[in-house]
Amino acid sequence: MELLEVRGLVKHFNGVRALKGISFSLREGEILGMIGPNGAGKTTLVNIVSGIYRPTSGDVFFQGERVTGKPSHAMARMGVARTFQHIQIFPEMTVLENVMAGYHIRGSSGVIPCLFHFPSVRREEEGAVKRALEVLDLVGLRDKAKWPAFALPYGDQKKVVIARALSGNPKILMLDEPAGGLNEMETQEMGELLEELRRLGITLVLIEHDMTLVMDVCHRILVIHHGRRIALGDPQGVRRDPQVIHAYLGENV
Ligand SMILES: Nc1ncnc2c1ncn2[C@@H]1O[C@H](COP(=O)(O)OP(=O)(O)OP(=O)(O)O)[C@@H](O)[C@H]1O
Ligand SMILES: [Mg+2]
Known part of the structure; x- marks a missing residue:
């Protein structure tokens, strides 16, 4: 189709x-x-x-x-998701926060519930963390979720922006x-990741x-x-x- x-x-x-x-x-x-x-x-x-x-x-x-x-x-x-030619990373934020920076498109709570810390907001937040950890697992970076993004090698930073794009499913x-900008090893890993994503049904x-x-x-x-x-x-x-x-x-x- x-x-x-x-x-x-x-x-x-x-x-x-x-x-x-x-x-x-x-x-x-x-x-x-x-x-x-x-x-x-x-x-x-x-x-x-x-x-x-x-x-x-x-x-x-x-x-x-x-x-x-x-x-x-x-x-x-x-x-329909995409990543950018120029890597968009927030270097001082953690890997997890970098992935969650993509989650807002799914968020449904408005400003008012956020201001008053409604339970709906907390549930949404928990859902966002759970989803971010799932996609980090998928790209092989779950164990580095708490690292500041700048501490990752470039190849892993590229995986972080892919994880962010994946968080919206x-x-x-x-x-x-x-x-x-990736070396040969990193490029090969990237190829394996792309094939894995395709196996999961992503075009x-x-x-x-x-x-x-x-x-x-x-x-x-x-x-x-x-x-x-x-x-x-x-x-x-x-x-x-x-x-x-x-x-x-x-x-x-
Ligand atoms: N926002 C823009 N304003 C003006 N010209 C633009 C803009 N975006 C792209 N162009 C021009 O459109 C043409 C196509 O650019 P594009 O970035 O799509 O090429 P590309 O195939 O992605 O190239 P590369 O492999 O270098 O990334 C180029 O001449 C570029 O200068
Ligand atoms: Mg281009």
Whole structure:
């Protein structure tokens, strides 16, 4: 089944034509790679799907419903989560607090109950801690929950932001360069984590420049060049595609 469909997305930033009409769909349970040279439009595409930007034209459908232009908190509540290319960590806060910083999208208590410490707030808080510990367990960091985030190696910090994205229990998780800046060992661990998430039923979009990781874990790969889709298919086909080699892989493989 198709979980997400993107039709003819165009995005202009003043003079810059970042996306020139991109279409693709995301199948439930797959890992879809998204590759292309710097400035190709990958992050812009994720920003539109996750509701951070409105497209200039084109549409996004989630589970058959048109969701074009819905704000990011609404998309998150529907089950579309993402991580950012530039790691967003609060260094002085604990690992647990960093994960809980993502929990507010599920919180339902308003300001007044919070002010008066109503039991509903305490229950919500306890639920948030429980969920944060669960996702930390999933990424292998439960035993470091009390550590300040700055004390973790970079690879673990990247897992913390993934845990935060997971705390809302997403159906789709879009990861913008999760292996960027990681060493070989950390990259391999990241690949294992992505496969584990997929086994748990989360559909993944993986923007990544590390071709070994992309070729290893992705079922299909979407190649973007100058705001256009130049290929979409299985890793073997994409790797051999002359247009892809010319535009991108030539210098990367
Ligand atoms: N908020 C913005 N304002 C103006 N231009 C933007 C904005 N965001 C992206 N762009 C431009 O849109 C184009 C696509 O950028 P985008 O960040 O989507 O590329 P990318 O494929 O993610 O590249 P990279 O691999 O370097 O992360 C670039 O020319 C970029 O400068
Ligand atoms: Mg980018």
